[in-house]
Amino acid sequence: MRSLSLYQQGDSILHKLDPLTKILYIVVALALPSITASVKVSIACIISGLLLITFAKVLKNMVPIVSFSTIVILTIFIIQGMFYYANENVLFTLGPMTFYREGMLYALKIGLRIYNIITSVSLLVLTTRPSDLIExxxxxxxxxxxxxxxxxxxxxxxxxxxxxxxxxxxxxxxxxxxxxxxxxxxxxxxxxxxxxxxxxxxxxxxxxxxxxVRAFSSSRKKTFLNKPMESAQSTIWRVVLLIILIGAVIWRVTS
Amino acid sequence: MTTIRVSNLHFSYQEDFEVLKEINVEFDHRSTAIIGQNGAGKTTFVKLLKGLLLPTQGDIWIKDYNTKENTVAFLAQHIGLVFQNPNDQIFKSNVLDEVSFGPCNIGFDQKTATEKAKDALQMVGLLDKQNLNPYDLTLSERKLVSIASIVAMDTDILIFDEPTIAQDFVGREKVKQIIKDLIRKGKLVITIIHDMDFVAETFDRAIVFYNGNILLDGDTREVFSHKEELKKAYLEPPHVTQLANRLGIDKVFLNDEELTNYLKNIELKPQA
Amino acid sequence: MKHLIVENLKYCYPLAKDLALKGVSFEVDKGEFIGVIGSNGSGKSTLCQALVGLVPNFYKGAYGGKVIACGMEVAKSEVAEIATKVGLVFQNPFTQITGSKLTVYEEIAFGLENIGIERSEMKCRIEHALDLLGISKFKDKNPFDLSGGQMQRLAIAGIIAMEPDVIVLDEPTSQLDPQGSEEVFQAVQNLSQEGMTVIMVEHKIEKIAAYADKVLLLSDGELVDFNTPKKIFSRSDLDEYGVSPPVYTKIAKNLHITDKLGLYPVTIEEFSQYSGQGREKL
Incomplete structure (x- = not known):
């Protein structure tokens, strides 16, 4: 049966983890680079995402998504590298094209942000049955x-x-x-x-x-066939993620 | 006279699963019912005849034309196929335009196409509704529109896929009448159908598909005498034959008249 | 106990000129198997939908009279509430699959989740429904991967898991092959034997004659007759209503084979009994 879903079957800890915790992971992974405004943190988030994806054995399913976005990011580098409004210092020239340092740095930031979004969202999409997420x-x-x-x-x-x-x-x-x-x-x-x-x-x-006729509009309180996926593990994950997030905010405010 | 020749036909949608295996069959002028369980490959087979699918192996000739070497649009001049669900084809805002769409496509001029369409509507009994929107008709009337739109193409071969689905008694008799009219006009009519009584009452020849292969092929009466093979293909003989067998008469009857006349002669004694 | 009371039911679809139902009245006892026959357009489907409240609640339109299902007046109740008392199975197996569930097992749970059944109870009911319809072996399959007959049995399972007192089936076998229809009839007979009240619209007249306790004949929105299969099919005016008796009855009429009351046989068994011509006697 064909279904419009990128879900890959598996039995890793990440597959068993409840969808909301994975959503929290996305939020934290996307918030950290903005809060800290640090390229290093961006890279760290991407690496942690990639590690988790490798651990869930779905890394190869990311290849098509990553290769498509790489094309997009390359064009960003070319356009921003040449035409960014604050371009001043020449980094290198390639034939008739001149690339500037400011534009390239800006493109790098956008590129990292895109990769960060892709890795953290893939983590959710590749390891979660859509129906579980919706439920x-x-x-x-x-x-x-x-x-x-x-x-x-x-x-x-x-x-x-x-x-x-x-x-x-x-x-x-x-x-x-x-x-x-x-x-x-x-x-x-x-x-x-x-x-x-x-x-x-x-x-x-x-x-x-x-x-x-199957009582779809029933006003009774709905029940669910499946047990909620939340477990003790989810709580640990959530606490850790929140601590990291709060830690980052405190670091930002105090420094 | 051979009108369709199928030689050594194999077909599969996916590499590892053959839907049809090693089919050799010829169709002459006899009207033919194709029967068998869902999934036995009947619909796939008629799509191959129509050229909508191409054999993975083997050949199909419609008259002298190999389906592999001719386009579907070209073959449409020789072979027509009425699909199961009329809603899959209806798009014009009045019945007459809908029915003349086919004849226009295969090269008739507008005037001839309209004539053919009117003849076809006459045959299915919808001539008085030619100016209505097809979607204002009932589902069974829409089915007749879809039949007329193929009949209007005036091909020598016509295939029906489940023409009696969702028809009531009157509609079923109407479809039977249309098929008999077409046969009388010298058309080769091939029909996929689940209603065994209809098969017995209407067709000269029956072909039983089972698991992608032809299990039985012959005159209808002869085919319905093979009880064991029918059972294997999850089919039953017509109700009249079942009744006859129950009464201890080991013969095939094709309609109630045949059995009535037979019983009249063998002294049935009603209980007082 | 009366499971269904229909009183002078009249209904007209929005924008339609003619009434689809023109004052239909009848009553059904608990556990009866009722076959509904009539030509297309006679009001069979409208009647089915009126029994579960889709008419008038889903369509609106002009409505008169009353349908009381298990003590509940349907026009004044929510369809979702009626669904716990009266279930409806449609003609097309494909559009009855919700599309939101990935397995047969979860698909059956859909209605149960909506009416708030506890998890353990839900599992019991699903197992029972799977069993009764003979589809346990497909429980982990995707619903869309089933054959027509299997899908229709799944649709029935989805309804009976909600444990209604009455099940209404609107031409449930018209799109199925002989094997698939037989499976559905067997399953419905099992339900009937379990004490469920069954209302079934069907064109396969030989099957109705064999399975139904009573037959309801509709024509042009009116109830023509509501009686035993034998009485209905012995009528000489069936042609006028666009229906045909079972082929056994047709032959018996020509040969004047009747029972003591002058009624014709409607099944193979009755025919051979009345004609004194069973296989065992030859």
Whole structure:
């Protein structure tokens, strides 16, 4: 079953850790560099994220995300290195292009921030079942309706892809060309989109009724099949993370 | 006369799992029902005939055209396929335009296409609703629209995938009538169907698919006499035949008339 | 005890000109298996949805009369509350899958979580439902990976885990192969034997004749007749309502095979009994 999720199955401590603690980790990892305003702290956060990801055995799943963002970061280096408004001291020249020290430093900061976001968010996304994350949020007061929309989207979009394939086949069966020049493809658009929209509408109404008869709008207090994932370990993690965060704030204020 | 020839056909969606294995079959003028459990490969098979899928191995000829060497749009002049769910194809805002979409695509001029569309609507009994929006019709009428939109393409071969789904008794009889009309006009009609009574009442030939292979192939009456193989494919003979067997008559009956006439001659004694 | 009381029920969909139900009245006892037949557009689905309160609560529209399900007047209650008393299974197995759960086991829990059932009780109920519908071996599979028949049984399991007193099924087998339909009928019969009241709309007339205690014949929004299968299918005017009797009854009519009261057989068993022509006698 295809699902729109980057989750990788596993049984590491990180897989078993509750989603909210992982969210707290993201908050702390993103806050620390801003609070301390230190490049070293930024790098330390990235390294700690990478270590945890390696530990959860999902490092290789980061490769596509990292390679994509590296391309983006390279362009940032080129643009800021050459055109940053405070550029003054030349760092090096490459043919007709001149790169400045200020711009390169600025790009480095942005780059580190991006990598930091990617590593800490990957830690959550790669080791958490989306449904667990949403359930944890619903327990903390997120509306079950929003929770439902978020979790069903992940499964229903791949289902829509297969519906699209059926519709394409049905129209090709009536002699419609779907491949070829841009004009041919544009002409094929309406015959494909029309049934798609109508089928989705019909399907959505049917599903809405099916949810109603399973007491989706019930005003009773909701229970959960799965036990909450929070454990003694979560508490330790959370305390440690909070201590680091508070420590950083105190250091910033006093120095 | 052979109209479709399938030779040494293999097909798989993924590398390690063959949906169809080693199928050799020819279709002549006889109307043919394709029966078998869900997942036996029936729909995949008709998509291959239609050219929507290409064989992983082997060849399919529709008349003289190999499906591998011709486009789906070209084959559409010779072979039509009515999909299960009419909502997967309907997009025009009136019935007549919807039905003339197919004939226009395969090269008929607008005037001829409209004529063909009207003929087809006449056949399915919706001519008086030609100006309505398809979505103002009931689901069973929409199914008839989808049938008409393929009939209007006037191909020599027509395939139906589950035409009786969600039809009531009247709708089912209507579909039966349409298929019989097409047969009378000399078309080759192939139909995937789960309703064994319908198969017995309507088709000359039946092919049983089981696990990606053809388990039985022959005249309908003959196919329904193979009780063991049918059971293996999770199928049952028609209800009339089941009744006859229960009464100790070891013969295949295809409709209630046949059995009624047979019973009339063998002295059934009603209890007082 | 009356599980369902329908009193002069009238209903008109918003924007529609004609009434979908034109004053339908009937009563159903606890544990009865009722088959509902009639042509398309006769009001069968509307009736099903009225029994669980989707009509009028989901659609709005003009409503008259009363439906009392297990002592609860549905038009005045929330659909979510009625759902604990009366369950509804739809025709299309695919749109009944919530899409928010990753396994069959969790999918069945969906309704139970909504009505606040305790975890241990929930597990008992899910196990029981899995068992009854014969889908225990798929409990860790993704719901979308099931076949049509399996998916429809999952939909039924999701409803019966909520332990309603009445289960309404709207053409639950129309999209299934013969094997899949048989599985669903077997499962429903099990429920009926456990004492659940069953209301089932179905075009497979031979099956209705074999399984139902009583048959409700609808035509054009009106209740034509509500009686035993034998009485209904012995009527000579079924054609007018767009329904056909079981093929056994058809043959018996032509051969004038009846029981002592002049009614026709509706199942294979009855046919062979009345005609004195069972296999054992030959």
């Amino acid at each position: 944890a949020l619903v327990r903390k007061g997120l509306s079950p309706k929003i929770g439902y929309v978020l979790s069903s989207i992940l499964q229903i979009i791949p289902q829509m892809t297969s519906m699209m394939n059926t519709i394409t086949d049905a129209q090709r069966a009536r002699g419609m060309e779907t491949e070829g020049s841009l004009l041919v493809r544009m002409k094929a658009f309406i015959p494909l989109l029309g049934p798609m929209v109508m089928s989705s509408l019909v399907g959505t109404r049917e599903r809405a009724m099916a949810l109603e």
